[in-house]
Amino acid sequence: MSANRKKLLLPAAMSRAGWIVAEAREDVQTVRFDDLTPETEFRAMLADADAVLLWGRPFPAADIAAAPLLQAVARIGVGYDAVDVAALSARGIPLLIAGTANSVTVAEHAIYFMMHLAKRGFDQHEFVRSGRWREKMKAPIVDLYGKTVLIIGFGKIGTRVADRLNAMEMTVLVHDPFVPVDAIRARGGIPAPDLDAALGRADFVTIHCPKKADTVGLINGARLALMKSTAFLVNTARGGIIDETALYEALTAGIIAGAGLDVFASEPIEPGNRIPELPNVITAPHMAGVTIESLDRMGVTAVRNALSVLDGRPNAENVVNKDVLG
Numbered sequence: 001m002s003a004n005r006k007k008l009l010l011p012a013a014m015s016r017a018g019w020i021v022a023e024a025r026e027d028v029q030t031v032r033f034d035d036l037t038p039e040t041e042f043r044a045m046l047a048d049a050d051a052v053l054l055w056g057r058p059f060p061a062a063d064i065a066a067a068p069l070l071q072a073v074a075r076i077g078v079g080y081d082a083v084d085v086a087a088l089s090a091r092g093i094p095l096l097i098a099g100t101a102n103s104v105t106v107a108e109h110a111i112y113f114m115m116h117l118a119k120r121g122f123d124q125h126e127f128v129r130s131g132r133w134r135e136k137m138k139a140p141i142v143d144l145y146g147k148t149v150l151i152i153g154f155g156k157i158g159t160r161v162a163d164r165l166n167a168m169e170m171t172v173l174v175h176d177p178f179v180p181v182d183a184i185r186a187r188g189g190i191p192a193p194d195l196d197a198a199l200g201r202a203d204f205v206t207i208h209c210p211k212k213a214d215t216v217g218l219i220n221g222a223r224l225a226l227m228k229s230t231a232f233l234v235n236t237a238r239g240g241i242i243d244e245t246a247l248y249e250a251l252t253a254g255i256i257a258g259a260g261l262d263v264f265a266s267e268p269i270e271p272g273n274r275i276p277e278l279p280n281v282i283t284a285p286h287m288a289g290v291t292i293e294s295l296d297r298m299g300v301t302a303v304r305n306a307l308s309v310l311d312g313r314p315n316a317e318n319v320v321n322k323d324v325l326g
Contacts (some may be wrong), residue, residue: 005029006310007048007069010303011055014076018053018299025307046070051306054083061087072096072309074302077289078103078156079238081211085321095320096305100156101297102289107160109288110206110236113260114149116282117232118142118204123279142230145169150192150202152218153209153237154179161206162187173198176209199226204234211238221246224255232258236288239264244275251278262288 005027010019012034022030033045035057046052046067052059055076061084064070073088074096088095116122123139126132147170151158154176162172166188174189175198181191192198199205205227209215219233219242227233233256235242244265250256258280264273267286276283289298301318308315316325 006050007031008303008306008310009033009045009049009052011035011053011057011076013055014053014302015295015299017296018076018303021300021303022307028307028310051310053302053306058082060084064088064091064093072306072314074305076298076302079211080320081238089321089324092324094309094314094324096302096309096315096318097320098298098301098305099318101301102291102294103156103160105291105294106157106208106236106289107164109262109284110157110161110208110234110260111164113234113236113262113282114144114204114206114232117234117258117260117280118144122282144204147171147203148173148201149204149206150175150198151189152176152195152205152207154184154187154189155208155210157236158208159187161208162189170204173202196223196226199223200228202231203228204232206234207237207241209237209241211240216240217243219243219247221249224250227256229254230257232256232260234260236260236262239267244273248275248278251275251280258282262286 007029008022009031010022012032022028031045033042035055043063043066046063048069049067050069051072052070053074053076059073059082064084064087070093072094073083075083076098078097080095080097083095085095119141120139124136127136145168149165149170150173151161152175154174162174165172172189173192174184175192175195177193184191221243224246247259251259260282261275262284263286275281305315305318314325316322319325
């Protein structure tokens with residue numbers, strides 16, 4: 001083995017497509033780890049690692065400190081709230097995410113939640129399965145056509161949600177204080193700078209903003225109370241953006257009509273979390289961005305991201321902490 005080969009730590013759960021890209025590089029040594037690899041063993045691996053790819057494993061400051069040779073960290077995905085970005089930046093180490101590799105996938109899942117809630121999917125299936133055909137009008141379904149949707153967060157995913165919902169002839173409101181109004185209008189959206197006012201107009205609210213200090217608890221009891229009693233709330237972004245205690249109360253008190261949740265404040269959910277038991281809720285175990293196709297795209301993108309740094313040509317578009325690029 002050549003002494004100058006770069007050591008790349010790769011999660012066992014990464015798709016085969018990503019492994020193929022990494023293993024094709026003769027100047028790279030690939031080392032497999034698991035999200036359940038014990039902390040001491042993982043940090044021993046980090047001791048001489050040049051780059052690491054992360055799937056579900058957090059990456060705190062202590063892990064970063066255990067990797068003196070580290071040049072790059074790449075997420076197989078787009079969320080990075082479990083990574084200590086400040087600690088990476090202090091070392092000048094770029095954190096890269098998967099860009100648009102699963103943007104369409106998440107957008108599709110958000111719309112699937114909206115469709116399922118509007119069409120009362122579970123109820124309709126149960127009427128057929130249990131022979132209660134004549135009861136079908138007890139679960140009235142509604143159109144998305146002509147309805148108003150509020151998209152919170154207008155980045156790689158939110159823009160793609162807008163494209164699809166515009167094609168479904170919905171009125172698309174967009175709340176994102178970091179996106180110019182002209183850019184929102186260019187994608188067929190209507191700028192909605194006043195979040196509280198927009199919540200009262202929407203038949204559907206779908207969340208696509210990052211989880212940060214100013215978005216934790218963004219949708220709280222007061223804001224849920226502003227929504228229509230017939231409105232549906234969808235979250236495929238991150239748990240914690242919605243106050244789950246307030247959401248449970250809103251769902252059981254008829255303040256809103258239903259919710260579709262791919263993410264929760266605690267994952268897996270705590271045993272006492274009763275939201276998934278509600279008949280007006282559909283959930284998923286943080287899978288909105290995970291399909292056979294997106295797994296391949298994310299794996300390949302993450303490997304290429306890490307290699308771009310090791311090759312001295314960082315893929316700046318996918319770097320989170322761009323200040324380290326100089």
